[in-house]
Amino acid sequence: MSLLELKGIRKVYHQGKIEVPALRGVDLTIEEGEFTTVFGPSGSGKTTLLNMIGCLDKPSSGVITFAGRELGQLSKKDLAMLRRYNVGFVFQSYNLIPVLTAYENVEFAVRLTTKGREKELRERVMAILAAVGLEGLEARKPNELSGGQKQRVAIARALVKEPKLVLADEPSANLDSQTSTEVLEVMVKMNQELGTTFIFSTHDPQVMDYAGRMIEIRDGQISEDKRREGQYVSD
Amino acid sequence: MKFLTKIAFKNLFRHKLRTFISIIAIAFAVMIVVFARGFIVGMIDSVFADQIQYYSGHIKIVDREYQQQERLLPLNYPVDGLAGQGLNEMMDSLKGIENVEMVIPRLKFGAMVSTGNELVAMSGWGVNPIQEFQFTNIEDQLVEGRMFQPGQREVVMGTGLLAKLNHQVGDKVTILSNTAFNSLKGVTFKIVGRLASGLKLLDEIVFYLPLDQAQSWLYMDDQSTELLLVTSNRGLVDQVLPEVKELLASRDAEERYLALGYQETSDLLPYMELAKLIYNQIYIFLVLLASIVVINTMIMIVKERTKEIGMMSALGLESKNILQLFIIEGGIIGIIGSLLGALLGSIINEYFAVTGIDFSSAMAGFSSELVFNSIIYPVSSTANTVFAFILGVIVVTIACMIPARRAAKLEPTEALREI
Ligand SMILES: Nc1ncnc2c1ncn2[C@@H]1O[C@H](COP(=O)(O)OP(=O)(O)OP(=O)(O)O)[C@@H](O)[C@H]1O
Numbered sequence: 001m002s003l004l005e006l007k008g009i010r011k012v013y014h015q016g017k018i019e020v021p022a023l024r025g026v027d028l029t030i031e032e033g034e035f036t037t038v039f040g041p042s043g044s045g046k047t048t049l050l051n052m053i054g055c056l057d058k059p060s061s062g063v064i065t066f067a068g069r070e071l072g073q074l075s076k077k078d079l080a081m082l083r084r085y086n087v088g089f090v091f092q093s094y095n096l097i098p099v100l101t102a103y104e105n106v107e108f109a110v111r112l113t114t115k116g117r118e119k120e121l122r123e124r125v126m127a128i129l130a131a132v133g134l135e136g137l138e139a140r141k142p143n144e145l146s147g148g149q150k151q152r153v154a155i156a157r158a159l160v161k162e163p164k165l166v167l168a169d170e171p172s173a174n175l176d177s178q179t180s181t182e183v184l185e186v187m188v189k190m191n192q193e194l195g196t197t198f199i200f201s202t203h204d205p206q207v208m209d210y211a212g213r214m215i216e217i218r219d220g221q222i223s224e225d226k227r228r229e230g231q232y233v234s235d
Numbered sequence: 236m237k238f239l240t241k242i243a244f245k246n247l248f249r250h251k252l253r254t255f256i257s258i259i260a261i262a263f264a265v266m267i268v269v270f271a272r273g274f275i276v277g278m279i280d281s282v283f284a285d286q287i288q289y290y291s292g293h294i295k296i297v298d299r300e301y302q303q304q305e306r307l308l309p310l311n312y313p314v315d316g317l318a319g320q321g322l323n324e325m326m327d328s329l330k331g332i333e334n335v336e337m338v339i340p341r342l343k344f345g346a347m348v349s350t351g352n353e354l355v356a357m358s359g360w361g362v363n364p365i366q367e368f369q370f371t372n373i374e375d376q377l378v379e380g381r382m383f384q385p386g387q388r389e390v391v392m393g394t395g396l397l398a399k400l401n402h403q404v405g406d407k408v409t410i411l412s413n414t415a416f417n418s419l420k421g422v423t424f425k426i427v428g429r430l431a432s433g434l435k436l437l438d439e440i441v442f443y444l445p446l447d448q449a450q451s452w453l454y455m456d457d458q459s460t461e462l463l464l465v466t467s468n469r470g471l472v473d474q475v476l477p478e479v480k481e482l483l484a485s486r487d488a489e490e491r492y493l494a495l496g497y498q499e500t501s502d503l504l505p506y507m508e509l510a511k512l513i514y515n516q517i518y519i520f521l522v523l524l525a526s527i528v529v530i531n532t533m534i535m536i537v538k539e540r541t542k543e544i545g546m547m548s549a550l551g552l553e554s555k556n557i558l559q560l561f562i563i564e565g566g567i568i569g570i571i572g573s574l575l576g577a578l579l580g581s582i583i584n585e586y587f588a589v590t591g592i593d594f595s596s597a598m599a600g601f602s603s604e605l606v607f608n609s610i611i612y613p614v615s616s617t618a619n620t621v622f623a624f625i626l627g628v629i630v631v632t633i634a635c636m637i638p639a640r641r642a643a644k645l646e647p648t649e650a651l652r653e654i
């Protein structure tokens with residue numbers, strides 16, 4: 001069974017009386033463990049697609065099946081639970097909670113999903129922070145971190161609950177190319193080590209080199225979908 | 236939930252000034268509630284206490300005719316016993332009723348003194364000093380000299396009255412009164428003490444003298460104009476009054492004497508109880524008003540944190556968790572503000588409970604017959620402080636529902652798109 005199946009997904013936004021079609025019939029299947037990039041020009045519908053997949057929004061028509069469950073059938077509460085346990089989000093603008101330290105931002109996600117013992121919780125958070133290269137910065141607040149560091153906290157937050165799927169909407173758009181490479185490598189590493197499925201959007205061609213599968217979107221439709229030969233190998 | 240509380244708490248420090256202003260607004264309102272409530276309870280308590288001590292006792296027994304003409308202080312409708320058995324026997328019988336602690340006779344009459352160019356009208360209160368001092372706080376109001384003693388031709392009067400008479404403690408004064416036989420008779424007394432009670436009636440109209448002196452002066456041996464019954468607390472009146480009436484009936488005196496509970500002796504008292512209820516509504520309104528500051532701040536906060544709220548939904552928080560987050564945040568403001576206000580308010584009350592607040596200049600124009608003390612002592616009570624605190628917390632928390640619901644209703648995608 002595939003992790004994700006999208007059938008005939010359409011999304012129309014209403015701007016006053018004007019109808020804005022953002023997605024115009026998307027069919028897509030994503031397997032578990034895939035590292036996929038969605039790219040395309042601005043306004044092509046990348047964010048809209050990711051929001052549908054992440055159960056943040058509902059399509060105007062079409063069916064999304066996530067791990068065998070049809071999203072259209074689920075209540076608001078069920079969707080929240082699905083997000084809580086199965087989906088990690090990384091946003092372009094990090095969206096960390098400014099009053100919490102790097103550690104606490106990550107801790108928040110674990111607290112929501114796990115009722116483990118304090119010590120275990122702590123070890124898990126510290127491990128994931130170390131894995132994204134933030135050792136020693138745990139006690140810093142977001143405003144005391146660089147953009148790349150913030151994005152790593154966001155990645156750690158998305159990964160710490162070991163979700164089936166991580167969605168990253170232009171995770172490197174605010175980063176310089178050096179930092180963006182670092183952040184992407186962290187994601188690739190996690191994909192390889194934990195088998196987490198990643199879908200991220202970008203319009204940076206340099207970033208696309210990291211993906212095992214590339215999906216191009218134009219005007220709300222998939223215009224190209226190709227898999228890279230073999231596994232991605234870091235240079 | 237614990238983590239939400241932690242976040243809510245930390246959020247309070249994001250804009251310290253804003254939080255501070257919200258807290259101050261609540262604290263101020265709660266402080267006013269504590270103070271106003273202490274003041275009003277103090278005022279009402281003092282009205283009740285004065286009414287009971289100086290006018291009605293817990294139960295007042297008078298002749299029915301006397302009651303009709305009370306303002307004239309007539310002497311021809313005295314209380315002089317049951318079935319001709321004398322006043323003392325009547326007092327003893329009344330004392331036999333359960334929960335009646337004291338039976339106090341008072342002989343009130345009109346009198347006057349000539350100051351040379353003018354006649355000063357006054358009201359004499361012949362009382363039994365020992366009982367009277369036990370029941371009322373009149374002895375505490377003595378500011379000069381001493382109290383009168385039974386068997387002596389001594390009077391004690393208020394500062395205002397002494398000034399009108401142009402006399403001082405130690406002076407002798409000749410007082411004229413109409414006796415029970417309708418003859419004018421003057422008696423010379425020594426002024427042994429001066430009172431300053433804050434009650435206009437006692438200050439400017441009344442002079443105290445021993446009951447026996449009044450009785451012999453007015454030819455009213457073994458008589459009084461009224462009997463006051465004192466129970467151990469005023470709550471017992473409803474229970475004791477029927478028994479008093481029964482006793483009067485069993486002695487064939489119910490036609491003649493009237494027994495009145497203290498509540499029946501004043502038109503004012505029922506309104507006082509009503510006022511307390513009305514004020515309680517006003518307090519809620521007052522705190523609600525201060526809550527507007529908090530609501531306004533929280534609406535701003537929700538707007539500012541829209542993206543954060545979207546992110547929390549993405550993390551899998553339900554709407555109800557987001558509602559909780561903001562209610563906790565507002566609740567903490569409510570708790571801190573209310574606590575601060577309740578403490579400040581009770582400190583203020585504590586202070587004024589001792590010193591009192593003097594309204595004598597504001598009340599200068601009031602009628603002297605009104606038993607209404609011009610110095611009001613706010614009551615500082617734990618119950619009051621706790622009431623105001625809880626009121627503050629509840630009202631603020633409920634008020635926070637408005638902005639919190641806004642936050643909870645945000646669609647995650649809408650929230651995340653905010654710049
Ligand atoms: N809430 C909305 N209301 C109206 N139109 C919307 C809304 N959100 C998106 N759109 C429109 O839908 C289309 C797709 O938008 P979307 O944000 O998915 O594009 P995108 O590929 O993520 O673009 P970018 O690369 O600039 O982030 C655009 O034309 C956009 O204007």
Ligand SMILES: [Mg+2]
Nearest residue numbers: 046047048169
């Ligand atoms: Mg986008």
